[in-house]
Amino acid sequence: MEKIVSFCKRKGFIFQSSSIYGGIGGFYDYGPLGSQMKKNIKDNWWNFMVNTRANVVGLDSAIIVNPKVWEASGHLENFTDPLTECRKCHKRFRADHLIEGCGLELSQIKCPECNGDLMDVRNFNLMLKTFIGPVEDSSSIAYLRPETAQAIFINFKNVLDTQRLKIPFGIAQIGKAFRNEITPGNFVFRTREFEQMEMEFFIKPGEQEKWFKYWLDERIRWYTDILGIKKENLRIKETPKEDLAHYAIACADIEYNFPSMGWSEIEGVASRGDYDLSQHEKYSGEDLKYFDEAKGEKYIPYVIEPSCGVDRTMLALICDAYEELEKGRSGDSNATEIVLKLNSNISPIKIAVLPLVKNKEEITSKAKQVFNLLSPCFVSEYDETGTIGKRYRRQDEIGTPFCVTIDFDTLNDNAVTVRNRDTMGQERILIKDLMEYFNKNV
Numbered sequence: 001m002e003k004i005v006s007f008c009k010r011k012g013f014i015f016q017s018s019s020i021y022g023g024i025g026g027f028y029d030y031g032p033l034g035s036q037m038k039k040n041i042k043d044n045w046w047n048f049m050v051n052t053r054a055n056v057v058g059l060d061s062a063i064i065v066n067p068k069v070w071e072a073s074g075h076l077e078n079f080t081d082p083l084t085e086c087r088k089c090h091k092r093f094r095a096d097h098l099i100e101g102c103g104l105e106l107s108q109i110k111c112p113e114c115n116g117d118l119m120d121v122r123n124f125n126l127m128l129k130t131f132i133g134p135v136e137d138s139s140s141i142a143y144l145r146p147e148t149a150q151a152i153f154i155n156f157k158n159v160l161d162t163q164r165l166k167i168p169f170g171i172a173q174i175g176k177a178f179r180n181e182i183t184p185g186n187f188v189f190r191t192r193e194f195e196q197m198e199m200e201f202f203i204k205p206g207e208q209e210k211w212f213k214y215w216l217d218e219r220i221r222w223y224t225d226i227l228g229i230k231k232e233n234l235r236i237k238e239t240p241k242e243d244l245a246h247y248a249i250a251c252a253d254i255e256y257n258f259p260s261m262g263w264s265e266i267e268g269v270a271s272r273g274d275y276d277l278s279q280h281e282k283y284s285g286e287d288l289k290y291f292d293e294a295k296g297e298k299y300i301p302y303v304i305e306p307s308c309g310v311d312r313t314m315l316a317l318i319c320d321a322y323e324e325l326e327k328g329r330s331g332d333s334n335a336t337e338i339v340l341k342l343n344s345n346i347s348p349i350k351i352a353v354l355p356l357v358k359n360k361e362e363i364t365s366k367a368k369q370v371f372n373l374l375s376p377c378f379v380s381e382y383d384e385t386g387t388i389g390k391r392y393r394r395q396d397e398i399g400t401p402f403c404v405t406i407d408f409d410t411l412n413d414n415a416v417t418v419r420n421r422d423t424m425g426q427e428r429i430l431i432k433d434l435m436e437y438f439n440k441n442v
């Protein structure tokens with residue numbers, strides 16, 4: 001994992017936030033390559049969950065909502081972690097994390113940092129507070145949302161009244177969420193600001209088993225077939241009945257086998273019954289029932305919720321795609337070569353356009369023409385600095401699936417060399433055929 005962290009920083013994927021000021025715990029900034037890759041993950045999720053399904057629509061809600069939402073959802077009362085503090089060094093810990101797997105009671109455990117005594121556990125609410133307007137008092141308190149899902153429930157009626165949807169249907173949202181984690185850590189795995197991709201799929205009560213299984217299968221298909229994550233690095237962990245939240249009917253985590261951390265959750269799929277809509281109906285006084293005209297039935301729908309973390313998915317993708325080749329594979333060096341074998345739909349850069357030399361005007365201007373041709377359709381990079389071998393290896397490292405080289409022959413035959421990242425195979429393609437080639441291969 002240390003290697004991955006330093007790779008992400010070195011290549012401009014992910015930086016510690018506010019690093020010139022010594023950083024700030026639990027916050028990260030996505031650099032030029034990271035922001036593009038993150039956008040690709042979100043676009044692929046949106047395409048898979050919303051655009052290709054006639055019965056799923058999107059939403060982009062406010063981050064701050066009426067605080068009553070969090071009262072109704074139970075977050076104000078129950079969205080807490082058990083917190084303990086060392087009496088000596090005053091470091092704070094998640095009590096449940098300390099106990100996990102060691103078979104001891106908390107009273108038997110000492111501070112992992114200084115071996116000091118630990119204080120009694122108190123519940124700590126994870127919602128980040130702020131104030132609305134100029135006066136900071138209890139009447140102006142608001143919260144940065146700890147999840148995107150509740151905004152979907154409070155817009156259920158708006159969507160139902162304005163769209164021609166029939167049950168079953170889904171409402172999906174991508175957006176930032178905030179949790180005041182006691183101990184953020186493991187790079188972007190546990191942060192205080194993060195991004196979620198969530199969908200609430202509304203169904204007829206009684207059909208929850210069928211739809212829970214359907215969405216669990218679909219979500220696995222997204223990770224393997226769309227993102228290209230290796231099957232052996234994914235597993236499903238069902239929550240035992242006795243550990244379920246009181247309103248949940250079933251819940252399963254999709255876990256990825258991370259280096260150092262081992263199996264950890266990247267997505268949760270939950271069968272939540274009618275808990276959320278019922279709560280909001282009770283607290284708001286609005287009728288949130290669905291009316292089935294054909295059958296003359298009125299009911300509060302049940303819901304299946306696949307909820308996925310963008311940052312965790314990105315970390316899993318980088319871990320999954322990162323390969324180190326000890327001896328190098330290009331033959332001209334014994335140095336370790338890194339190849340990031342991302343699917344082309346996820347790679348930040350799709351095509352690198354490389355003039356063979358930089359001091360020959362006919363060649364560089366031809367290369368710029370090729371860049372102008374490709375870049376409106378495929379995220380491309382123009383690079384003329386360094387030997388061609390070094391430039392290939394730089395693109396391999398950041399996961400660019402194709403390099404296009406413009407050389408002296410190009411000036412005569414109007415063809416370029418297309419190099420494939422994974423096979424290192426090279427093909428000669430006419431410039432006029434490039435768009436068709438990449439439409440097929442990216």
Ligand SMILES: [Zn+2]
Pocket residue numbers: 086087088089090091111112113114115116
């Ligand atoms: Zn201590």
